[in-house]
Amino acid sequence: MIRTPVNIIVRSGYRASAPHRRSVNTLKDAVMALRQPAWHPPPRQIDQPVLKIFNSLTKTKTEFIPIDGSHVKWYNCGPTVYDASHMGHARNYVTQDILRRIMSDYFGYDVHFVMNITDIDDKIIVRARQNYLFSQFRNSATALSADLLSQVSEAWGSYVRENVSKGLPDEEKPSRGDEEIRWPQIAGLARDQSRKLECLKRDEKFDMHFTAADRTLAAIEAARHALSANQSSGNTALRLIDESRDILASALDKKLQDTVTDQSVFRSLAAYWEGRFFKDMERLRVRYPDTVTRVTEYVPEVVEFVQGIIKNGYGYEFESSVYFDTGAFDSSDRHDYAKLEPWSKGNRELLAEGEGVLSSTSGRRSASDFALWKASKPGEPSWPSPWGPGRPGWHIECSVMASAILGDRLDIHSGGIDLAFPHHDNEMAQSEAYHECGAWVNYFIHTGHLHIEGLKMSKSLKNFITIDEILQRFTARQLRLAFLTQLWNAKIDFSESMMTGEVKSLEVTFNNFFTNVRAIISQARAHEDQSDGEHHHNDAERELMKSLYDSKTAFRVALCDSFNTPEALKVIRDLVSRINIYINSSGRKANVSVVEQSATWIGDMLRMFGLGEGQASEIGWGQEDEGAGGVNREETLMPYLRILSSFRDGVRQLAIAKNDDALKEILKLCDKLRDDDLVSLGVALDDQEDGKALVKLVSPAELIKAREEKRLKLDAQAAKKAAAAEEVRQKRLAKIEKGRVPPEEMFRPPNVPEGAYIRWDECGFPTATGSGEDLSKNQQKRARKEWDAQKKLHEEFLAWKKEQESVAGS
Amino acid sequence: MIRTPVNIIVRSGYRASAPHRRSVNTLKDAVMALRQPAWHPPPRQIDQPVLKIFNSLTKTKTEFIPIDGSHVKWYNCGPTVYDASHMGHARNYVTQDILRRIMSDYFGYDVHFVMNITDIDDKIIVRARQNYLFSQFRNSATALSADLLSQVSEAWGSYVRENVSKGLPDEEKPSRGDEEIRWPQIAGLARDQSRKLECLKRDEKFDMHFTAADRTLAAIEAARHALSANQSSGNTALRLIDESRDILASALDKKLQDTVTDQSVFRSLAAYWEGRFFKDMERLRVRYPDTVTRVTEYVPEVVEFVQGIIKNGYGYEFESSVYFDTGAFDSSDRHDYAKLEPWSKGNRELLAEGEGVLSSTSGRRSASDFALWKASKPGEPSWPSPWGPGRPGWHIECSVMASAILGDRLDIHSGGIDLAFPHHDNEMAQSEAYHECGAWVNYFIHTGHLHIEGLKMSKSLKNFITIDEILQRFTARQLRLAFLTQLWNAKIDFSESMMTGEVKSLEVTFNNFFTNVRAIISQARAHEDQSDGEHHHNDAERELMKSLYDSKTAFRVALCDSFNTPEALKVIRDLVSRINIYINSSGRKANVSVVEQSATWIGDMLRMFGLGEGQASEIGWGQEDEGAGGVNREETLMPYLRILSSFRDGVRQLAIAKNDDALKEILKLCDKLRDDDLVSLGVALDDQEDGKALVKLVSPAELIKAREEKRLKLDAQAAKKAAAAEEVRQKRLAKIEKGRVPPEEMFRPPNVPEGAYIRWDECGFPTATGSGEDLSKNQQKRARKEWDAQKKLHEEFLAWKKEQESVAGS
Numbered sequence A, B: 001m002i003r004t005p006v007n008i009i010v011r012s013g014y015r016a017s018a019p020h021r022r023s024v025n026t027l028k029d030a031v032m033a034l035r036q037p038a039w040h041p042p043p044r045q046i047d048q049p050v051l052k053i054f055n056s057l058t059k060t061k062t063e064f065i066p067i068d069g070s071h072v073k074w075y076n077c078g079p080t081v082y083d084a085s086h087m088g089h090a091r092n093y094v095t096q097d098i099l100r101r102i103m104s105d106y107f108g109y110d111v112h113f114v115m116n117i118t119d120i121d122d123k124i125i126v127r128a129r130q131n132y133l134f135s136q137f138r139n140s141a142t143a144l145s146a147d148l149l150s151q152v153s154e155a156w157g158s159y160v161r162e163n164v165s166k167g168l169p170d171e172e173k174p175s176r177g178d179e180e181i182r183w184p185q186i187a188g189l190a191r192d193q194s195r196k197l198e199c200l201k202r203d204e205k206f207d208m209h210f211t212a213a214d215r216t217l218a219a220i221e222a223a224r225h226a227l228s229a230n231q232s233s234g235n236t237a238l239r240l241i242d243e244s245r246d247i248l249a250s251a252l253d254k255k256l257q258d259t260v261t262d263q264s265v266f267r268s269l270a271a272y273w274e275g276r277f278f279k280d281m282e283r284l285r286v287r288y289p290d291t292v293t294r295v296t297e298y299v300p301e302v303v304e305f306v307q308g309i310i311k312n313g314y315g316y317e318f319e320s321s322v323y324f325d326t327g328a329f330d331s332s333d334r335h336d337y338a339k340l341e342p343w344s345k346g347n348r349e350l351l352a353e354g355e356g357v358l359s360s361t362s363g364r365r366s367a368s369d370f371a372l373w374k375a376s377k378p379g380e381p382s383w384p385s386p387w388g389p390g391r392p393g394w395h396i397e398c399s400v401m402a403s404a405i406l407g408d409r410l411d412i413h414s415g416g417i418d419l420a421f422p423h424h425d426n427e428m429a430q431s432e433a434y435h436e437c438g439a440w441v442n443y444f445i446h447t448g449h450l451h452i453e454g455l456k457m458s459k460s461l462k463n464f465i466t467i468d469e470i471l472q473r474f475t476a477r478q479l480r481l482a483f484l485t486q487l488w489n490a491k492i493d494f495s496e497s498m499m500t501g502e503v504k505s506l507e508v509t510f511n512n513f514f515t516n517v518r519a520i521i522s523q524a525r526a527h528e529d530q531s532d533g534e535h536h537h538n539d540a541e542r543e544l545m546k547s548l549y550d551s552k553t554a555f556r557v558a559l560c561d562s563f564n565t566p567e568a569l570k571v572i573r574d575l576v577s578r579i580n581i582y583i584n585s586s587g588r589k590a591n592v593s594v595v596e597q598s599a600t601w602i603g604d605m606l607r608m609f610g611l612g613e614g615q616a617s618e619i620g621w622g623q624e625d626e627g628a629g630g631v632n633r634e635e636t637l638m639p640y641l642r643i644l645s646s647f648r649d650g651v652r653q654l655a656i657a658k659n660d661d662a663l664k665e666i667l668k669l670c671d672k673l674r675d676d677d678l679v680s681l682g683v684a685l686d687d688q689e690d691g692k693a694l695v696k697l698v699s700p701a702e703l704i705k706a707r708e709e710k711r712l713k714l715d716a717q718a719a720k721k722a723a724a725a726e727e728v729r730q731k732r733l734a735k736i737e738k739g740r741v742p743p744e745e746m747f748r749p750p751n752v753p754e755g756a757y758i759r760w761d762e763c764g765f766p767t768a769t770g771s772g773e774d775l776s777k778n779q780q781k782r783a784r785k786e787w788d789a790q791k792k793l794h795e796e797f798l799a800w801k802k803e804q805e806s807v808a809g810s
Helices: A008-017 A027-032 A087-106 A122-140 A146-167 A179-191 A193-202 A206-228 A234-243 A245-259 A264-283 A299-311 A326-331 A348-355 A394-406 A417-435 A467-473 A476-484 A496-525 A539-560 A565-589 A592-608 A633-658 A661-677 A700-738 A777-809 B008-017 B027-032 B087-106 B122-140 B146-162 B179-191 B193-202 B206-228 B234-243 B245-259 B264-283 B299-311 B326-330 B348-355 B394-406 B417-435 B467-473 B476-484 B496-525 B539-560 B565-589 B592-608 B633-658 B661-677 B700-738 B777-809
Strands: A052-055 A060-063 A071-076 A110-117 A291-294 A315-318 A321-324 A370-375 A390-392 A410-416 A441-447 A450-452 A492-494 A683-686 A694-697 A757-760 A766-769 B052-055 B060-063 B071-076 B110-117 B291-294 B315-318 B321-324 B370-375 B390-392 B410-416 B441-447 B450-452 B492-494 B683-686 B694-697 B757-760 B766-769
Touching: A052 A441, A071 A087, A071 A394, A071 B539, A087 A110, A087 A264, A087 A410, A087 A441, A087 A450, A087 A467, A087 A476, A087 A492, A087 A592, A110 A264, A110 A394, A110 B539, A122 A234, A122 A245, A122 A264, A146 A179, A146 A193, A146 A206, A146 A234, A146 A245, A179 A193, A179 A206, A193 A206, A206 A234, A206 A245, A234 A245, A264 A467, A291 A394, A291 B592, A299 A315, A299 A321, A299 A370, A299 A390, A299 A394, A299 A417, A321 A417, A326 A417, A348 A370, A348 A394, A348 A417, A370 A394, A370 A417, A390 A394, A394 A410, A394 A417, A410 A417, A417 A441, A467 A476, A476 A492, A476 A496, A476 A565, A492 A496, A496 A565, A496 A592, A539 A565, A539 A592, A539 B071, A539 B110, A565 A592, A592 B291, A700 A777, B052 B441, B071 B087, B071 B394, B087 B110, B087 B264, B087 B410, B087 B441, B087 B450, B087 B467, B087 B476, B087 B492, B087 B592, B110 B264, B110 B394, B122 B234, B122 B245, B122 B264, B146 B179, B146 B206, B146 B234, B146 B245, B179 B193, B179 B206, B193 B206, B206 B234, B206 B245, B234 B245, B264 B467, B291 B394, B299 B315, B299 B321, B299 B370, B299 B390, B299 B394, B299 B417, B321 B417, B326 B417, B348 B370, B348 B394, B348 B417, B370 B394, B370 B417, B390 B394, B394 B410, B394 B417, B410 B417, B417 B441, B467 B476, B476 B492, B476 B496, B476 B565, B492 B496, B496 B565, B496 B592, B539 B565, B539 B592, B565 B592, B700 B777
Parallel strands: A071 A110, A071 A410, A110 A291, A410 A441, A450 A492, B071 B110, B071 B410, B110 B291, B410 B441, B450 B492
Antiparallel strands: A052 A060, A315 A321, A321 A370, A370 A390, A683 A694, A757 A766, B052 B060, B315 B321, B321 B370, B370 B390, B683 B694, B757 B766
């Protein structure tokens, strides 16, 4: 064998800690025995899978290679803050959060997750200005007046012509001054389903516009009525204004936008919705980004960045705005424009949406060119720049802020799929133009769309759901489970049936599993150091352990396969099934350590996905409604519950053994403890055959529900039993009634028709029929049989009567 | 440029989620724009470091390669359970726990950590038998009798001859019957420091043996006295027995060992100490192993394993015991014996210790051969085997149980360094002999020794510390910190100065850091969505972020360097310093997000090392004495505290501004709130210059201590001030006293000696000396000066007198 010579001096340095008595015996031994045998690196039998990510830059799964070791520079497009967050946001940000947690908590990358807040935007400007002008207008309205009425009417007319008309057939579009006269006709059209559908085809917002206008018109009419009745109080005025809110706000903005010069008007709307956004995210258990950037805080950097782009030859000024020169960029050898969606280049609709409603439309060299810097008109927020007062274009903010925080190369850029073009393509072009590099982003990842019950979510379709609304119906955990069951980059069809079906079933499966396992573990803990002489680690356990480690491997493979969470969840669910089968088949002989090991891993992985609640030290994924700041109920309560439970076991066993009336009360108390007292504390006692109940901690609501179900079942059984008993009683009564007649009387009137017989013996047995003849043999036989039967019945009757009398007499 | 053709059908599958309006405009566009530009995998600029582990099989750091992907099969040698766990155990198991946590929680390996419990062992047998026989003897002793006394005396004599004598010089060793006569001389020797030292050199346990014998002899003498005084009560008997416990137990065992046939005697001692061991581990925050195995539960497997070794030609039977044939094994081409310590082969002392005190010494082919199966003598537990009733040898259990759970190849085997030879070398030889493989263990890792204040821990040196004792002086966190500051495989010198110096300082540094950061974050949270228009992410912040990610990299490099935890802790500590400097230099302008991100990572890493307490969701590493089951105090209390604190701010500012007597009371209340009421709740208010106190949650004990220190300081200052004031007062009184004499009287007796002057003017100014001469010019000048001064002093005196009178009169 090859032996590696090892210098004893080096070794003795390490072995300085060895006890002094450990000296080498003789010099000869020392020389002979100094060498350790050669060691060979172990052969890898299974390689670790590598992480591949579906990359929008290739539309394939590509191996993930961060530039700097474990450091991952990740920029995620954040929200434009001007309204409440909705299910689309939930899908996007929860999904990003899942990916982020997998990257940092599972794969161990040192992720720097940066997200921007778009707090300069045309939508914010319009919304803030309208809110501001409307509330000014409203505050100044002290009484209902003809002037006020005419202002509202005017605004209504414009709104009808400019908005409602969009959906109307040409011949129905009213002209100025004509609106009120034409309105009944328009309303009739909106009430006709098939004609309304045509309107919606022309303008998907027709319904919304019509409803707003109809409501305002009613308010105008009411106000006219009030005014002619000399009711002009402030309240009447406010009612008119409030019912005309959307229409008035838009009209006021058109007229007075130039007067809004206070920039805090825009900032405070954004601040409000930013706060709401992060509160929603917190409720959804979305981790706060490592770094959050706001556009309003980066304007000087934007100016500097735009200057850099111009300097590099990819930007030009026109009338105090600056545009990106897509032609110059795309024709450069070093660059490609629209890497993500080259097929969308020149898509005017998408481009226009990217530019915003307040953008200038003239002066561009190409239709693909987009604004880097927008000259601000009066009534728009502005910052100084070499090109005059203005504000950043939409796309530039991300280039600037991502570069400011993360530098000139990003490992990952993420966002919703609808941002891919033009936003992300323009952003990449800008950054590559500024940094003069070929690849600013290495991995571009886009979360898929969300549909609601098969349809795109939109306010006009009335399937628009805010995060606040959805959290009143489902928990954050349920929503996250729903997203986890789908691929992050696939379209999700969010539906009632999905939530109450697959998601609910998954949640219940995990909950039941953890509740069971915790109860089993807690039971075993009490006897941990005791041994029955067996190791309980045989074929079944070896197989379960193999399943566990196979599951761990399969889980890793799934997550390496571009974060395949549906597959990863399936791996976990399958393991849960195996453990359940194991527990059920081994009963009290189950090897708790094997079960605990598996359940711990399952809980850890579910928590890693962000599904955890409460104390992380507890086995499982915690409980949402624990209250009291997440005290570990298991640890705190279990010792007391165990004592209580075993006391109850003792009482109960005694009572069962003695079978005495007094002891029935004890049993009742036992049941009361189980069914009443402990239920409200969320403690379930499952009575077992061996007389030792299994103690479980469950949510009180769940327990109460189970108890109600059990009661209903018992009630139904009791009702059935009572009905059966009543039937028996009735039958018996009928029988007894039948026995009231003594057999001696039964063949005499009035029990037989007068003249049926004319002679009887001493027992009342008929000896001659009405016609004086003797009874035939057959007649005699039949009558005897009847007589005997009646005798029996009558005896029963007499016994019953006696019993009744004694009961009545007592 | 090279363009990769991408099939649009594949892509459109993925893009099924894109909105419908996203259609390609014209066929020409479609054809032109279908291709995405080529994407190249990013260049790795920094490679991820690979984990290397100091491997005892090479005594070098070797790259860690698990056989199956991420699955790591790890076997750790557990305790022999017959006595309380001590600091040596703490060092070993806490260190293993740290390594295990790093492997699973930091590097993300799927670790299967198996540990055995040695519950069959010669030490357990002797201890259990002695306990059992002693307690039987004690229970049967009803009265003091001559017989009992002679039994104890006899036992004492044997003990002196067999144990005390070991340390005595030959000429002092007593012979049978001689012991009591010689005892005074022996006692004199033990009291002489220098002679005693010589005894300890002969036998390190001399002190222990002498003390035991001396104590028993005193009890014997007392008992003799009692017996001669006819005091023979049960209590007197028990006192004699209890004072002779060690000596009696050993004598009884020698005489009666054969009578112990109940195997539960051995099992229950082991069960007791196993329970205690795991309780100690829990208190030290050592995670429970994934799988625990007990030897008593694996005896059939041991028998089968030994048969396998014999079948493969590496074992032989002798007198119902089975031995491993080291010669046959070492001379095989496929195998090496003593891979870890070839230089220890044949070290008889180590070998004998490995075999145990109850082992047979005859019948081995080589001195290196060791027992696989030991024939049991009467009074020893036994199991059936083909070689007769017996029990497993020590080393075989680990081979068997590790193979049973983990199979025929282990990734990691660990244990304390003193187990390396012969235990681990024998274990490997057995397993390789059974599995007929070349490398049963790929990485053998050994934790270093622990010394106490520079000396090996031992009962005879009286520096033996149990885990129970150490936890009364230090917390589990402090102990773990101590171990983390040293290399896992280095010798640790555990000392008072280490714990109160480096460890304490480290703990205080982290505690203060987290307390500060939490206070700053909580303050900022209240205004999270507000912006001052600045991003606060400039050079200082960029530098701090760079430090953070450099620290993460350095931390990884340190852990990859064979788990270099001292270096990793240094990285964290340096980062804390940087953040502290940043916070102090930026004050209220500090970028909280950057601080929070860094503190979160630091907290996570400290928790990863097992230093965490309480809620994991809190920033930091939690607090040990939180009570109430780890409620997150921060989250629960902070909102209330903030309101309370700002109310107090307001009151305080008002009071300061008005400077009115009544308002002094408010200030007092403010101080009382800070110094009394809140202190006991663990809330610290740090008053700041801008009038807004910083709220901190600290442990109440810490706060009370700080308050006491502050009070002592204030008291000292007040005392100093009072002393100074008293000095001033005394000086003033002296001065006033000096002014009691009116200037008119000052030159007259008794204020000057009789006859100093004989003539005076109307002001009492002297005009002639006692000799009748006029005063010289100089004399006049001096006297005038004195007169003027006295006039001033007298006026002051009169004023003071008037003041005193008015005070007395009021």
